[in-house]
Amino acid sequence: MELDLPKDLEQPGLDPSKPATIYDVARFAGVSHQTVSRFLRGYEGIRPETRDRVINALQELGYRPNLAARSLTTGRSHRIGALTHEIDQVGPSKIAQGASLAARQAGYLLDIVTLDMSNRDAINEALELIMQHDLAGVLALSSTDEMTQAFEAADFRVPAYVAAESDDARGGHPSELSSVGLPALVGHLASLGHERVLHIAGPTTYSAARNRVRAYQRAAAECGMSSQGVLDGDWSAKSGYDAIMALSGPLTFTAVVAANDQMALGAILALTERGYRIPDDVSVTGIDDIPEAAYFAPPLTTLRVDFATQGRIAVEQLLARIEHRVLPHSPSLPSSLIVRKSTGPAKR
Amino acid sequence: MELDLPKDLEQPGLDPSKPATIYDVARFAGVSHQTVSRFLRGYEGIRPETRDRVINALQELGYRPNLAARSLTTGRSHRIGALTHEIDQVGPSKIAQGASLAARQAGYLLDIVTLDMSNRDAINEALELIMQHDLAGVLALSSTDEMTQAFEAADFRVPAYVAAESDDARGGHPSELSSVGLPALVGHLASLGHERVLHIAGPTTYSAARNRVRAYQRAAAECGMSSQGVLDGDWSAKSGYDAIMALSGPLTFTAVVAANDQMALGAILALTERGYRIPDDVSVTGIDDIPEAAYFAPPLTTLRVDFATQGRIAVEQLLARIEHRVLPHSPSLPSSLIVRKSTGPAKR
DNA sequence: CAAGACAGTGTTACCGGAAACAAGAGTCTG
DNA sequence: CAGACTCTTGTTTCCGGTAACACTGTCTTG
Numbered sequence: 001m002e003l004d005l006p007k008d009l010e011q012p013g014l015d016p017s018k019p020a021t022i023y024d025v026a027r028f029a030g031v032s033h034q035t036v037s038r039f040l041r042g043y044e045g046i047r048p049e050t051r052d053r054v055i056n057a058l059q060e061l062g063y064r065p066n067l068a069a070r071s072l073t074t075g076r077s078h079r080i081g082a083l084t085h086e087i088d089q090v091g092p093s094k095i096a097q098g099a100s101l102a103a104r105q106a107g108y109l110l111d112i113v114t115l116d117m118s119n120r121d122a123i124n125e126a127l128e129l130i131m132q133h134d135l136a137g138v139l140a141l142s143s144t145d146e147m148t149q150a151f152e153a154a155d156f157r158v159p160a161y162v163a164a165e166s167d168d169a170r171g172g173h174p175s176e177l178s179s180v181g182l183p184a185l186v187g188h189l190a191s192l193g194h195e196r197v198l199h200i201a202g203p204t205t206y207s208a209a210r211n212r213v214r215a216y217q218r219a220a221a222e223c224g225m226s227s228q229g230v231l232d233g234d235w236s237a238k239s240g241y242d243a244i245m246a247l248s249g250p251l252t253f254t255a256v257v258a259a260n261d262q263m264a265l266g267a268i269l270a271l272t273e274r275g276y277r278i279p280d281d282v283s284v285t286g287i288d289d290i291p292e293a294a295y296f297a298p299p300l301t302t303l304r305v306d307f308a309t310q311g312r313i314a315v316e317q318l319l320a321r322i323e324h325r326v327l328p329h330s331p332s333l334p335s336s337l338i339v340r341k342s343t344g345p346a347k348r
Numbered sequence: 349m350e351l352d353l354p355k356d357l358e359q360p361g362l363d364p365s366k367p368a369t370i371y372d373v374a375r376f377a378g379v380s381h382q383t384v385s386r387f388l389r390g391y392e393g394i395r396p397e398t399r400d401r402v403i404n405a406l407q408e409l410g411y412r413p414n415l416a417a418r419s420l421t422t423g424r425s426h427r428i429g430a431l432t433h434e435i436d437q438v439g440p441s442k443i444a445q446g447a448s449l450a451a452r453q454a455g456y457l458l459d460i461v462t463l464d465m466s467n468r469d470a471i472n473e474a475l476e477l478i479m480q481h482d483l484a485g486v487l488a489l490s491s492t493d494e495m496t497q498a499f500e501a502a503d504f505r506v507p508a509y510v511a512a513e514s515d516d517a518r519g520g521h522p523s524e525l526s527s528v529g530l531p532a533l534v535g536h537l538a539s540l541g542h543e544r545v546l547h548i549a550g551p552t553t554y555s556a557a558r559n560r561v562r563a564y565q566r567a568a569a570e571c572g573m574s575s576q577g578v579l580d581g582d583w584s585a586k587s588g589y590d591a592i593m594a595l596s597g598p599l600t601f602t603a604v605v606a607a608n609d610q611m612a613l614g615a616i617l618a619l620t621e622r623g624y625r626i627p628d629d630v631s632v633t634g635i636d637d638i639p640e641a642a643y644f645a646p647p648l649t650t651l652r653v654d655f656a657t658q659g660r661i662a663v664e665q666l667l668a669r670i671e672h673r674v675l676p677h678s679p680s681l682p683s684s685l686i687v688r689k690s691t692g693p694a695k696r
Numbered sequence: 697c698a699a700g701a702c703a704g705t706g707t708t709a710c711c712g713g714a715a716a717c718a719a720g721a722g723t724c725t726g
Numbered sequence: 727c728a729g730a731c732t733c734t735t736g737t738t739t740c741c742g743g744t745a746a747c748a749c750t751g752t753c754t755t756g
Contacts (some may be wrong), residue, residue: 019505032706037744045703062503068425068482069742073417073711079459079481086445093441097462104461104474108755109481111427112451112460114445126452133427133457134416235645249463262640269643292610295617297645316469340577378734384712393734417712420741675714 020061029057038248040065061124071134078108081316082131084141085117089235089262090290091307095141098311106182118205127154137318139163141311143207154187159321161346162222162296163314175211181303181335182212185285186257187218188301188337194255194283199230200243200267204257209235211271212287214260228253233263240266244274256348261286261293263300268342279344289338299340309333361369368409377405384664386565388413419482426456429668432489434466437450437583437610437639439655443489443511446659447572453535454667459651465492467554471651475502481570491555507669511662512555523559529651530560533568533633534605536685541694542631544604547578548615549590551605559606560635576601581611592622602630602694608648609634609641616644616690627692637686657681 022040026033027094031050039046041056046054057063069078080103100110113130114123123146130138133152138156140147143164151160189197201210201217206334213230220227232248233239240263242255257262264286268278276282278298286293288306310333320326364398365554366372370388374381379398387402394402405411419425428451432444447546448458461468461478471494479502488495491512539546547564550557560577570573579594581587588611592604604619613635616626624630626646634641637652658669658681668674 008534023742033743034745035705041744045705047704050704064480066420066482066742067480068416068419069711071745072414072420072713072742073365073744075711077416081457090438096460101463104477107477109429109459109477111457111462112444112448113457129452129457129718132412132415134414227696241643261660265640266643269645269647272645288724290642292585292613295589295614297617297620335551371712381713382715382737383735386735388713395734398734414712417741418714420712420743421714421740672711 019066020063021066025054025057025063028061029053031255035324042323049066051108052132053283060264063289065255077134077136078227079111080108080315081111081113081133081135081138081139082124083115083117083123083130083139083147084112085144085238086114089260091305091342093286094307095311095314098308099139099141099315100311101308102153102312102315103319108319110315111135117142117147118203119130120150121147122149123147128142131156137322139318141314142205142307144205145207146205149205155245159318161314161318161321163310173330176334178334181305181337182215183219183222184337185301185303186216186223188339189255189257189283189285189343190223190225192255192283192343194225196226196253197255197257198228198230198253200233200240200256200258200263201230202233202263203233204211204232209259216257235260235262237262237266237269239263241270243267246268251282253274255343256282256284258284258286261288261296262301262304264342265296267302268298272293281347282345283346285343293338294340296342298342300306300338301343304338305337306333306335352620355600356475359365367414368411368441369414370411373402373405373409373411376400376409385394385434405645421644425482425484427459427481427483427689428456429459429461429483430489431465431471431474431478431487431495431641432459433462434462437608439608439636439653440490440696441661443662446656447487447489447663448659449656450660454663455666456663458487458663459483465495466551468494471498473497479504481629484675485509487662489662492551492553496555507666509662509666510671511658511665524680524682529653529685530563530635531567531570532574532685533635533649533651534564534571537603537631537633537691538571538573540603540691541633542573543600543694544574544576545603545605546601546607548581548588548604548611549578550577550581550611550664552580557607564605577615581607582583583608583610585610585614587611589618590616599624599630603691604630604632605633606632607646609636609638609644612641612648612650612690613644616646617649627690629695631691631694634693641686642688644690646690647692649688650686652684652686654681654683664680 006030012278021035022033031054035050039051066080070292086093096112103110107304111133113126115126122156128151135158135160140151140161142163142267148162150234151162194196197220201212201213204210217227231243233243244267256267258267268284271282272277278284286300289302293302370384370551373435374384379402383398384402385397415426430444430447433438440637444460451458459481461474463474475498485506486508488499496510499510545568547561549561552558565575579591581591588606593655604615606615611680612632616632618625619630626632634648638652641648641650682685
């Protein structure tokens, strides 16, 4: 090999445009590759003089570690697979964003796969793909029944974690959102004199949707309000609109609690088209506080949820498992009631 | 090593819960590891009988390739780094979603990094991280000046591609959106009798924002309308609202063309609060057609953009480079005018 | 002052694949 | 029927790291 090369290549590794390896660095510094490796992993017992030579060589050659090689030997990678549902909504994408940032700060990269969280085949296909790319862990950024099941059945050989907004059903203690947030929201309506309320729910396969339904019902009962029903939605504005439009006869409620802002938006339009004024005739609330909610007509009273933090927590939980640290007690993230103009005193 | 193991481990590789390697498979099938490797890479010249044994062993051991090892030898990975700006908006996240899907179908995984596309430090930091994780290519899912510059300065050793909505400024032929879509939108306003229009633009560092401004101005001129100005926005509903609120005196225009739906939403609220009725007094249009746009009050006339396809195209362009294929001529994705109730005849 | 102990560094083996090369069994050809 | 050529399969080496172990000197210590 060396035969073809010009004689002046006395400091090999510099010349080819190929990335420098620790061997190149070692040769340049006049040490063994192992010394370089030691330095890179923060080993202390290196003589300052040697250390300087290595540092210089590293610098000079613009060394960048090859993570494929590293993960091949250590068996650990620095990637996390994240499954999230089709993010045409703000919530999920903010969660992903928060997760991505948290992962990055810990030196990990997030492999995000978006899929239809209710489609078992899609889930399995995605898992199949994801399991090939060696990952340090797998994360589901939202929780549906199908996803939970697939996760339980799947044979990851790495830690996996399903980030549920709360796991009331699983015996965990209820989330802040359902134990504090929604009661506050419903209480706000009660204080305005509303006695009959309606809920527009998310898809029942989502644990978040179920929790919100339960919390809504509990809160309504505690406030002495009567729930006039729970309509099915799918998180979209369209479903909120359709749900209201499908109602026949005069309204039996004076307030609507939608499980997210989009459905509230749809509900507002439907109610408006049916001739009701918001909030004079009907009050409407959402959950999430998407950035647009403040600019709805009327601006929406809603419950602000900190999605980014939710994503961050999910990643931290997973990383704790990956690195065999003690699990930090999953902090309950606060939600806050944002009162705008879509709620008002109940009509008598 | 073998000394410690029980004698009955005559088919090693099955037993430990560690993933099976091609060596395990080879031993199980009674062939050499190379035969297994050949089979896996689709080599034809394997005797059917041998092939069957390999297939069986693969199946039996639940073999899954170790992509770290593979990419170490081949020097190729099956991951794509994707940079996108903070996706609290539908457009970017749908682009990411489309890209993710396209990548997955091609056997790649997308490493998505979200960052502030206008913050040079954030960009460089992200690039630094991303370059360590060996990637097959790097993609920027939206295009800002900072991002473009960082890409040009960066020393990826792999293909990189900046997905610009269009690259009018770079001499490329204008995108469908600016050559057909926006003219159609503006033409729609013209046909309703509007003669004085206003534009609310996105941040000027975004090439998409600049293209939309240019296209708007061109289209207005061609329709014989007079542009009453271009207000600065940042894609958010808030910025649309603020832009309108900052105007003093009576309106000099009868129609507003916002560069995206969120800003249109903000503009609608601001105009409403200032006592104008939409569309009776002022018509408002958006661009993007986010799912909520149909449920605004009033439902928004807008230009539908196919974000998912935009993401897909970006990935395909990048993959073509990665795999040294001929670049498919970047297809121009159609946009379509969606007329709803936020536009109406100009007030005399 | 010999014998450990230890600090600092080098050597060798290994991770799981792929490429290059080698070799054995048939098959074909003259 | 021997030599050339194929077809199929096996061996060896390498990718770029890390881990385990081995080897030098110094420094203690009895």
